[in-house]
Amino acid sequence: MTEQNTPLVEMKNISISFGGIHAVENASVDLFPGEVVALLGHNGAGKSTLIKVLSGAYKRDNGDIMINGEAADIRNPRDAKKYGIETIYQTLAVADNVDAAANLYLGRELQTKWGTLDDVAMEASTREVMGRLNPNFKRFKEPVKALSGGQRQSVAIARAILFDARILIMDEPTAALGPQETAQVGDLIKQLKREGIGIFLISHDIHDVFDLADRVFVMKNGKVVGHARTEDVTKDEVLGMIILGKVPPGATPGPGAMKVA
Amino acid sequence: MAETIQSTTNSKTSGAAGQAEGNIVARFFRATEIDTRMLGMIGALLIIWVGFHILTGGLFLTPRNLWNLSVQTASVAVMATGMVLVIVTRNIDLSVGSILGFTGMIMGVLQARLLPELFGFNHPAIWIIALAGGLIVGALIGTLHGVIIAFLGVPSFIVTLGGLLIWRGATWFVTSGQTVAPMDVNFRLMGGGTEGSIGATWSWIVGIIACLAIIAAIINARHQRKRFSFPRRPVWAEYVLVALGCIVVLGAVWIANQYYWPIAIARRYAEANNIAWPEGGLLISQGIAIPVLMAIAVGIVMTFIATRLRFGRYVFAIGGNPEAAELAGIKTRWVTVKIFALMGMLCAIAAAISTARLNAATNAQGELDELYTIAAAVIGGTSLAGGMGSIAGAMLGALVMQSLQSGMVLLGIDSPFQRIVVGMVLVTAVWLDTVYRARAK
Numbered sequence: 001m002t003e004q005n006t007p008l009v010e011m012k013n014i015s016i017s018f019g020g021i022h023a024v025e026n027a028s029v030d031l032f033p034g035e036v037v038a039l040l041g042h043n044g045a046g047k048s049t050l051i052k053v054l055s056g057a058y059k060r061d062n063g064d065i066m067i068n069g070e071a072a073d074i075r076n077p078r079d080a081k082k083y084g085i086e087t088i089y090q091t092l093a094v095a096d097n098v099d100a101a102a103n104l105y106l107g108r109e110l111q112t113k114w115g116t117l118d119d120v121a122m123e124a125s126t127r128e129v130m131g132r133l134n135p136n137f138k139r140f141k142e143p144v145k146a147l148s149g150g151q152r153q154s155v156a157i158a159r160a161i162l163f164d165a166r167i168l169i170m171d172e173p174t175a176a177l178g179p180q181e182t183a184q185v186g187d188l189i190k191q192l193k194r195e196g197i198g199i200f201l202i203s204h205d206i207h208d209v210f211d212l213a214d215r216v217f218v219m220k221n222g223k224v225v226g227h228a229r230t231e232d233v234t235k236d237e238v239l240g241m242i243i244l245g246k247v248p249p250g251a252t253p254g255p256g257a258m259k260v261a
Numbered sequence: 262m263a264e265t266i267q268s269t270t271n272s273k274t275s276g277a278a279g280q281a282e283g284n285i286v287a288r289f290f291r292a293t294e295i296d297t298r299m300l301g302m303i304g305a306l307l308i309i310w311v312g313f314h315i316l317t318g319g320l321f322l323t324p325r326n327l328w329n330l331s332v333q334t335a336s337v338a339v340m341a342t343g344m345v346l347v348i349v350t351r352n353i354d355l356s357v358g359s360i361l362g363f364t365g366m367i368m369g370v371l372q373a374r375l376l377p378e379l380f381g382f383n384h385p386a387i388w389i390i391a392l393a394g395g396l397i398v399g400a401l402i403g404t405l406h407g408v409i410i411a412f413l414g415v416p417s418f419i420v421t422l423g424g425l426l427i428w429r430g431a432t433w434f435v436t437s438g439q440t441v442a443p444m445d446v447n448f449r450l451m452g453g454g455t456e457g458s459i460g461a462t463w464s465w466i467v468g469i470i471a472c473l474a475i476i477a478a479i480i481n482a483r484h485q486r487k488r489f490s491f492p493r494r495p496v497w498a499e500y501v502l503v504a505l506g507c508i509v510v511l512g513a514v515w516i517a518n519q520y521y522w523p524i525a526i527a528r529r530y531a532e533a534n535n536i537a538w539p540e541g542g543l544l545i546s547q548g549i550a551i552p553v554l555m556a557i558a559v560g561i562v563m564t565f566i567a568t569r570l571r572f573g574r575y576v577f578a579i580g581g582n583p584e585a586a587e588l589a590g591i592k593t594r595w596v597t598v599k600i601f602a603l604m605g606m607l608c609a610i611a612a613a614i615s616t617a618r619l620n621a622a623t624n625a626q627g628e629l630d631e632l633y634t635i636a637a638a639v640i641g642g643t644s645l646a647g648g649m650g651s652i653a654g655a656m657l658g659a660l661v662m663q664s665l666q667s668g669m670v671l672l673g674i675d676s677p678f679q680r681i682v683v684g685m686v687l688v689t690a691v692w693l694d695t696v697y698r699a700r701a702k
Contacts, residue, residue: 097581
């Protein structure tokens, strides 16, 4: 994690508001290759909104996004995918009524030379990817609706990594999962990290992500309170940042830091 | 159906003895992958048919009635295929009957008034231009609806409710309420009747081609599964499917060929061609009617679109989870526009069939068809909650609706009471479907 490198992603001074309410104000975050950055904050702190700007679901009002040091023009989810940004949403965002292969390739279907869907080829590579991620997964022909939370999660993750994502955004990746499945997702994150993928983890629960993350960014009321390497701060200090906006000595304060009287 | 079938390269399982009775039935359906829901509909259809046959004292299951039934179903069946896509994406189209009326009137005026001035009556180009004109107008109307729904954010219920009124009113304005008749000779073939049927020989040819297509499709599917070593059906199940498919196709052709030309027409034909009038009457088979072939072709094309193309995949994905589809980078709005444009074109095809059949374009053409079309799609298993539905199911649904109506006409039931029955059947069918789905979970 040499800071001299160009960051994989740099979001600078991002602002977005909905009907006069500043959901995100002047927020800056960055992410390096092979790094896991946790974005923490209460519900409504603006972390999901900020990250949706990166994934193309929202359009920013102000600010710049740099990918590999170059300004990126992200207006919709298709643009984001072009930059290798893949997102796993809190709501999982899978189409319940179609099977795993259809979900994995949704929006990027493989086609035969006649322009028809190449279902067989898509199923084949789905089986391959799922076999790597979750060898217990066997229900390829069923609508995703019939799957368990963990299986749906693995479908969502498989979709993200199938297309060689360089930047992976995971919004509350373990919120819907049991302990065993959570551990699985944790292993997966470590594996992806080793492959040099940069990962944003978004969570309101510090315990979910503290051990996985290299750095944390804390948001409160739409502003970045501060950021820190996880090795420089304790969980309690980060909790203090989340709840009070109080920046500990090991962290770098941001625009949302509590003013010291 | 719920489980993936394990690969069995030979028919070992079929010979496995010592299984319970229920298991054999369950295993049969699992091995053949026949949709039990679809089977239930076919069962219901057969019950309706046999029931009417008994009640009418043997009038229902005759080649003549079944042939008529097929022709009467064609128009609504064509529109029902499009309605499936509309409803799957959680929209509704209440305007299809009015679009049918309007495009029918446009095609009527084109072929009966405008084009003959250019080409003379019954010129072979007339029907093509008239049909193309109808398709274009239908597509434009559908596109307009789709754009308002997708880009202006007006709910489809309201847009098409407006369309229901507007296009019915517009139909009146085309001719100030006059009925346009008669239709072009070639155009009229699309309405069926003695002329608009393809006769015994061609019907058999069509039937045999269909059988070959079934065999080819099954072999191809098996080959594809083999290539990627996916689980395959047992071989005996493939044979059963081929046999069933071919029996249904050839049986339908046989029935269509059992319906002969009416005596008056046959006599005229005999006189015109110097054929001696035989003892038992001249038996010339009608064969499959052209509108039925059109409906089947539409069904095949729409099934292809819905299951084999990206567009169809997107339609179902949007229906299942609009947000996920949008986030996956699908241009959901354009898909919506395309669906409604397609629906408009299908209305024009249905209009061609129904104006040709009536040999006139009238103001009231297609009134209430929107409701029959929606009912057909819903009875055929299209979920109003979105994401679920099949083209074949909707066409079968149209056949169920038409069978009920036709049977009640044969029984001499008054039309107000017919409507009451159709209404009750619709509600009951959807209720049964809800129960089925709750169980399936």
